[in-house]
Amino acid sequence: MTIALIVLAAGQGTRMNSDLPKVLHRIGAAPLVAHALAAGRALEPEQVIVVAGHGAEAVTKAVGKIDPEAKVVLQAEQLGTGHAVAQALPALEGFDGRVIMLYGDTPFIRPETLERLAESTAAVTVLGFEAADPGRYGRLIAKGNALDRIVEFKDASDEERAITLCNSGVISCDAVLLTELITGLNNDNASGEYYLTDIVAAARAKGLSAEVVTCPEEETLGINTRAELARAEALFQARMRAEAMENGVTMVDPDTVWFALDTYIGRDVVIGPNVVFGPDVTIESGAQIEAFCHLEGCHISRGATVGPFARLRPGAELAEDVHIGNFVEVKNSILAEGVKVGHLTYLGDADIGEGTNIGAGTVTCNYDGVFKHRTTVGANAFIGSDTMLVAPVTVGDGALTGSGSVITENVPAGAIALGRAKQMNRPGLATKLFEMLRAKKANMKKGS
Incomplete structure (x- = not known):
């Protein structure tokens, strides 16, 4: 199956307290976004699209050096992850394959994990992880590998909050279906944003399958501070x-x-x-x-x-x-x-x-x-x-x-x-010079 990659890299990263866009901060002498691109490139994708927003000019320049074949699109207003993916969709027009969406500030996802996402036959596949401390992560409600829905922490019941299978935000989806699901998103939520994760519920509402692929928690580590x-x-x-x-x-x-x-x-x-x-x-x-x-x-x-x-x-x-x-x-x-x-x-x-x-x-x-x-x-x-x-x-x-x-x-x-001046020796001159200098030093001490 052919693969396209969408890397979300539009966030400002306010908690970094920096003029530099978050995805351009470095690990291993390379911008965070370079790590995501390197993992994705291992799948030999047909297309790579990076969604830039804050500091778009700097991000575009950096991506051009890291991956000259990648295309950068602009998310002028940051209206959520679903809205960010929507900005990339025109660049995927005519593409018929699997799209993997990952984040420019998540540097540790391995190519092997992305391969398993790419190989999934479900309509929508979400990357999950078993969290040592689930905290405020969204929970994945699943039976085996079959994903029923994603529940945000604030909306979860006590029973759902006890679940340790958490959402990384990384998703793969059929390209044609992705366009349909993203188009149908709304921002009827407390934040007024379009959430990419809502495509799971949208797919399930259409009677389509959703699946969970898991990886070690460290692969999903995001950088915010x-x-x-x-x-x-x-x-x-x-x-x-x-x-x-x-x-x-x-x-x-x-x-x-x-x-x-x-x-x-x-x-x-x-x-x-x-x-x-x-x-x-x-x-x-x-x-x-x-x-x-x-x-x-x-x-x-x-x-x-x-x-x-x-x-x-x-x-x-x-x-x-x-x-x-x-x-x-x-x-x-x-x-x-x-x-x-x-x-x-x-x-x-x-x-x-x-x-x-x-x-x-x-x-x-x-x-x-x-x-x-x-x-x-x-x-x-x-x-x-x-x-x-x-x-x-x-x-x-x-x-x-x-x-x-x-x-x-x-x-x-x-x-x-040989390109140096001819050496000249002046017998006794060093002795006379040192005597003169020592006398001068002694007179200076007397005067002080």
Whole structure:
């Protein structure tokens, strides 16, 4: 069956006390809405529609980066979840399949759960969960998997309030039927809103079937406050750490390693304490990340070692057996197999050939104040400590730069380049200078 996805992301999130739309607050270095989209995309939907409202411009921009194929529609007035779905229906005109409606502030629903919703043959299927503390959740009145109705807490009897099967708000429905049911909704309630959950009663009134699919309560966790956001981050990190170790990753101190939503790590990777992964990091099998590294937008190949105290920024590409040492920063640079960058170095906008050694304190001077320029270093070159490579510049294969050099011109293959002032020694001058300075200091103390 073909699937379409509607993600409701129009809420303001007033309890977040923020100018940022709620669905753009981050867990795992990704907006909340990105988590919902990632789970839904696993079903390979034919269409994805995001309903934006508060902060629509920012939400639209973010969704465009996360999922360029998704369509964003506007809910200009927030008149309830049913009204939000109604705004998405014109974009589904002609679609003949199953529609799954979920929420941009509910980041933990698993693709496997959405698959079960998609596979349901009932006219309307609601995702429910057994709540440890049902509180004020709506209750699902069901016999087995057959759903009779949804009762809101305020309308529930004492007997119904004792039920622990609760409504998550996530629903799947046949597309043609959904249009009919949404069109028939009314806002005859205390809030004056159109509720998506009312389509269950509407379907049952037509003699159609309704069903419950259940999932663990944690999958339905919604984010409404900063405290809930922090708890959700902790839950996300715990899940990612467990999955990484199950997939063959070694972490010396798991509780101090922080993952992003899209972090990919191969088996037999070893990660030291206090490592932070930003978005878009891929680490191949057998690599090693030492303590206190920050990685973002980079690719690390098999057998490479990074850190401790290293930073890899977007565009850093490390081939096999590359070594990046302490206090090294790499950005938008490609390091070929076997390159060694031991310590205290910045490589930005550079191509470094295989087997090359980059000495301590080397800097690629890639920015002239207006434009970025690229540095190219060939294979098996030796860049002496404290070399300034002023881009655009090329150092050929097997070439060598002397320590402390400022390289402003291309260096031919096999050549030695020295770009520093000639050293001059003045015998006895240091002694005279120190004597003068000490005398001056002593006179200053007498005067005070």
